[in-house]
Amino acid sequence: MNFFVQSKFNHTHEVVEQPERILIVDDEPRMRSSLHQLLEGPNRDIAECGSGEDAIAVLKNNDMDLVLLDIHLPGISGLDVMEWLVNFNATTRVIMVSADANIDSAIRALRGGAVEFIRKPYDLEEMQQKVDNALLRSRLERINALMTMRLELSERMHRFLVESSPDIIYTLDTDGCFMFINGRAESLLGYSRDELVGCHFTAIVSDEDIDIARYAFTERRRDTRATTNMEVRLKCNGSHRFESRQIVVVVSAMGVYEENGDGDDSLASRFLGTYGVARDITERKKAEETISFQAMHDHLTHLPNRRLFKDRLELSMSQAKRNGRLVGVMFLDLDRFKLVNDTHGHAEGDELLVNVAHRLRNCVRGGDTLARQGGDEFTVLLPDLYRPEDAGIIAEKVLDVLKAPFLVRGQEFRATASIGIAVYPSDGDSADVLLKNADIAMYKVKATGKNNYLFFTPEMNACYHERISLENELRQAISNSEFELYYQPKVSICGDRIVGLEALIRWRHPVHGLLNPASFIDLAEESGLICDITDWVLAEACSQMARWREIGLDNLRISVNVSPSEFTHSDFLERIVCNITKFGLPTDAVEIEITENLLLHDAPGIIDKMRYLRNHGVRISIDDFGTRYSSLNYLRKFPINTIKIDQSFVRDLAAGTTVSPILHAIIGMARGFGLHLVAEGVETMFQLETLNELGCDEMQGYLFSKPIPAAEVKLMLMNSLPGFSSQWHYGTRSSTSGMAVPVGLPD
Ligand SMILES: Nc1nc2c(ncn2[C@@H]2O[C@@H]3COP(=O)(O)O[C@H]4[C@@H](O)[C@H](n5cnc6c(=O)[nH]c(N)nc65)O[C@@H]4COP(=O)(O)O[C@H]3[C@H]2O)c(=O)[nH]1
Numbered sequence: 129m130n131f132f133v134q135s136k137f138n139h140t141h142e143v144v145e146q147p148e149r150i151l152i153v154d155d156e157p158r159m160r161s162s163l164h165q166l167l168e169g170p171n172r173d174i175a176e177c178g179s180g181e182d183a184i185a186v187l188k189n190n191d192m193d194l195v196l197l198d199i200h201l202p203g204i205s206g207l208d209v210m211e212w213l214v215n216f217n218a219t220t221r222v223i224m225v226s227a228d229a230n231i232d233s234a235i236r237a238l239r240g241g242a243v244e245f246i247r248k249p250y251d252l253e254e255m256q257q258k259v260d261n262a263l264l265r266s267r268l269e270r271i272n273a274l275m276t277m278r279l280e281l282s283e284r285m286h287r288f289l290v291e292s293s294p295d296i297i298y299t300l301d302t303d304g305c306f307m308f309i310n311g312r313a314e315s316l317l318g319y320s321r322d323e324l325v326g327c328h329f330t331a332i333v334s335d336e337d338i339d340i341a342r343y344a345f346t347e348r349r350r351d352t353r354a355t356t357n358m359e360v361r362l363k364c365n366g367s368h369r370f371e372s373r374q375i376v377v378v379v380s381a382m383g384v385y386e387e388n389g390d391g392d393d394s395l396a397s398r399f400l401g402t403y404g405v406a407r408d409i410t411e412r413k414k415a416e417e418t419i420s421f422q423a424m425h426d427h428l429t430h431l432p433n434r435r436l437f438k439d440r441l442e443l444s445m446s447q448a449k450r451n452g453r454l455v456g457v458m459f460l461d462l463d464r465f466k467l468v469n470d471t472h473g474h475a476e477g478d479e480l481l482v483n484v485a486h487r488l489r490n491c492v493r494g495g496d497t498l499a500r501q502g503g504d505e506f507t508v509l510l511p512d513l514y515r516p517e518d519a520g521i522i523a524e525k526v527l528d529v530l531k532a533p534f535l536v537r538g539q540e541f542r543a544t545a546s547i548g549i550a551v552y553p554s555d556g557d558s559a560d561v562l563l564k565n566a567d568i569a570m571y572k573v574k575a576t577g578k579n580n581y582l583f584f585t586p587e588m589n590a591c592y593h594e595r596i597s598l599e600n601e602l603r604q605a606i607s608n609s610e611f612e613l614y615y616q617p618k619v620s621i622c623g624d625r626i627v628g629l630e631a632l633i634r635w636r637h638p639v640h641g642l643l644n645p646a647s648f649i650d651l652a653e654e655s656g657l658i659c660d661i662t663d664w665v666l667a668e669a670c671s672q673m674a675r676w677r678e679i680g681l682d683n684l685r686i687s688v689n690v691s692p693s694e695f696t697h698s699d700f701l702e703r704i705v706c707n708i709t710k711f712g713l714p715t716d717a718v719e720i721e722i723t724e725n726l727l728l729h730d731a732p733g734i735i736d737k738m739r740y741l742r743n744h745g746v747r748i749s750i751d752d753f754g755t756r757y758s759s760l761n762y763l764r765k766f767p768i769n770t771i772k773i774d775q776s777f778v779r780d781l782a783a784g785t786t787v788s789p790i791l792h793a794i795i796g797m798a799r800g801f802g803l804h805l806v807a808e809g810v811e812t813m814f815q816l817e818t819l820n821e822l823g824c825d826e827m828q829g830y831l832f833s834k835p836i837p838a839a840e841v842k843l844m845l846m847n848s849l850p851g852f853s854s855q856w857h858y859g860t861r862s863s864t865s866g867m868a869v870p871v872g873l874p875d
Pocket residue numbers: 616631632633644645646649662665689690691721751752808809810811828829830831835
């Protein structure tokens with residue numbers, strides 16, 4: 129836009145007040161001065177010149193309103209000057225003055241563009257009158273030109289504003305057809321203006337929103353309520369760029385009414401159409417949707433989160449209340465997931481969770497809600513149950529669907545889950561209570577072997593609270609010196625002597641008495657207290673060993689159980705080696721026992737850590753071998769010294785039964801890889817003999833001794849040295865202290 133022009137037209141009054149500029153062109157100085165005198169007046173500038181050339185020179189540089197031009201001039205004539213003026217300065221008016229009596233010159237002058245022709249000698253009054261008229265017309269023309277320019281500019285400016293608007297601007301006629309729409313419609317929707325003008329608005333409003341739009345466009349409201357705002361989706365042109373897209377716009381619609389001259393704008397005045405603006409809010413909508421999705425969903429699995437789950441649960445409960453139905457709430461926690469996270473890292477853990485979520489999703493129906501509560505905890509909402517047992521069927525389905533291994537980054541992972549179920553209304557009438565009770569039932573599953581499901585019962589409350597207080601007490605147990613170590617001998621049948629001892633922790637609980645590890649090790653692992661416990665066990669076992677060695681009991685190994693999660697702690701290896709050396713023990717006198725779990729996931733770094741221990745002389749034994757997914761691969765890859773045959777295989781050895789092929793295989797594998805073999809849980813002579821025949825020499829079990837306190841170990845070791853076999857009468861020896869339990873007799 130030309131702002132110079134704009135500022136000029138904004139000041140029309142200046143044009144009106146400008147002095148009137150007159151140029152007198154005559155070769156007779158007398159004539160010029162008499163005209164000058166005659167025309168002089170306020171707000172008038174009068175210039176003179178005596179030739180056509182001078183006149184053009186003046187006119188080139190000055191804007192004149194009127195030229196009084198003599199036809200006959202020396203050099204170029206008055207008519208030539210006028211021709212020049214017509215070509216180059218059309219706005220300047222000319223009054224031709226001539227002494228020529230010939231009518232032709234008057235005609236030529238008027239045809240050439242003069243506004244008047246005055247013959248010399250002129251009548252003074254007539255001259256003044258004609259000059260005044262010419263000047264008035266000139267001024268009016270200038271004002272008119274300026275007004276026109278102003279209008280044009282104003283229109284151009286409005287067109288510019290409308291067309292460069294980021295919003296769609298439109299008008300509809302009384303039938304709802306587009307009368308005008310700006311160019312933004314084309315860039316947003318892909319329709320040309322011509323396509324839309326004349327079209328009904330329903331052609332571009334999405335089918336779902338037509339009712340909203342129709343209502344807004346047919347409403348007839350005035351004054352402050354004249355504008356209606358609505359949010360609708362508009363259909364884009366189906367051409368390539370806009371294919372099947374919709375945009376969301378917020379549209380203002382204002383009814384336009386004929387103005388009554390009397391200022392009465394009552395509803396009776398005629399409706400002319402609708403004017404409005406539509407703003408594209410698609411991106412904002414998307415952002416809002418993303419934000420609200422994020423607020424209600426878990427970012428990792430994209431499942432509903434705790435908040436959305438609770439909302440839906442509350443809604444389902446109120447619906448169930450009305451129609452007398454049941455609502456099931458399932459609380460699901462992955463078993464030992466912490467181990468995956470700890471041994472492999474969070475990236476693998478996260479990927480496993482995503483895969484688990486994916487499988488769980490396939491177990492639930494459309495109306496059910498599967499949510500992630502956080503960590504490895506999921507919840508399922510079953511909003512419309514006929515019978516509580518139906519929730520059990522789904523729980524079984526969940527357990528079943530998790531059975532197949534998960535493939536995460538090329539490695540196989542196993543995941544099982546513990547599931548607690550609470551049912552509305554019997555197990556609670558608020559979302560919080562139902563969730564809590566489902567959680568309590570889940571804890572009960574954890575405490576009774578995992579990988580299962582249970583319905584909540586009120587009795588479980590006690591167990592749950594017990595567990596919570598147990599965890600608190602466990603935290604105090606080390607500082608209160610409530611832990612003790614018991615030792616169970618490992619016997620070499622051929623060597624006829626005790627070759628090692630397994631350190632087994634006990635908790636002398638101030639209220640519950642002596643607790644076995646089964647009642648607190650899992651809890652210690654889950655709460656992270658296991659680190660401190662292992663440190664204490666290692667230090668205690670090593671210092672005890674050192675004391676025994678001082679009294680000559682030095683041909684022994686001590687085994688300590690280590691939780692697989694310990695391997696994730698960077699200083700764990702140093703702590704082991706440090707404890708052993710601190711008490712002056714040879715490192716090969718210590719064996720650490722770890723369960724197969726550690727090897728299962730083949731976590732990076734585990735082999736290096738095991739090698740580190742081996743390089744320092746520490747022995748490594750795989751506990752409960754054969755119970756999981758024992759594979760030849762582990763034995764080949766991991767630097768293991770010993771495998772311990774799990775008790776379950778030993779228990780199966782009974783007179784009249786055949787030896788399990790798995791047991792054969794385990795013993796064969798150990799032999800093949802040159803590994804040391806220990807059988808645990810040996811209780812009968814039959815088991816001893818069979819294992820011995822199969823080639824297993826080292827054994828541990830109640831047949832020889834139950835785990836016993838250190839003081840009793842000392843006695844037992846003293847008694848068994850030398851000539852161990854002569855004193856060991858399996859199955860007949862009576863027990864004074866829990867040692868060498870006779871077969872078939874009570875402990
Ligand atoms: N029925 C039967 N059982 C026998 C027989 N011989 C030994 N046992 C029992 O079998 C378990 C053998 O230990 P484990 O497999 O390492 O299994 C251990 C081990 O995994 C864990 N544990 C024990 N002490 C510690 C510890 O200091 N740290 C860690 N992380 N875990 C420990 O707790 C588990 C259970 O320990 P305990 O209750 O002491 O139970 C011991 C032992 O008392 C037998 O002939 N018959």
